[in-house]
Amino acid sequence: MNNIFEAPFVREMCHITANMYRMGWDERNGGNISWILENDAVEQYLDPSHVLRTLPLSFDASALAGRYLIVTGTGRYFRNVERCPQDNMGVIRIAADGKSYDILWGFENGGRPTSELPTHLMNHIARLSVDPAHRVVMHCHPANTLAMTYVHELDDRAFTKTLWQMCTECIVVFPEGVSVLPWMVCGTNEIGEATAEKIKDVRVVLWAAHGIFGAGRDMDETFGLIETVEKAAEIYIKIMNTPWKQSITDAELAALCKEFKLTPRAGYLDV
Ligand code: 13P
């Protein structure tokens, strides 16, 4: 059995959580990540029959039966993951009946998976139903995106169009747009279900006054999505109190999509 501390998936989680912390997106224990791993990759480092603990799930996760995920820990700080991976994250496997999960590594010293695990698993199931290559769900609290949810109307189309207008690259990075949920209690099945309903059509769902849920095929795609939304929100916050002399028109956004051979969300551009 290889040394799990050298596993590419453990190294990548250390790297990404450290970067997210340095971006200022994950104060204290804010934010959480889960990543669906390939069984072969995990079983080079962990004995699949060596279960440390089994914990219940409060919804049906059978669509992920037998899948391994690496997940950050509840109450644990992203800034500590790199120096103590085994305390601050762990590897889980969803049970065959989808009613519980096994912990195979990590979550030492009283740790357990993020309180947002139901939302992560529901969102993995939703994204996999529309994209079999989907693997990552990432949640964090970037300041400008949060600020924008206080001052902008929380309508999916209006919010998306404002973001698209803030940087030329936005419509290229997320042509399907973003979705926004009103404020809800976090860590519940309800917020998980509401997010999963929206995330079938987009890879970014914003939680008003709370943060971002991003989904992607790998860490780079998911991190890049969040980074781009947050950059656009930063520009919006910088200019929202200044009269605009110009912006990017819908015709220009349509021209960008044509050039990049992308289809923008139907009905969002007035062209
Ligand atoms: P956890 O510490 O349980 O991961 O929660 C952090 C968070 O951001 C809740 O939305």
Ligand code: ZN
């Ligand atoms: Zn949060």
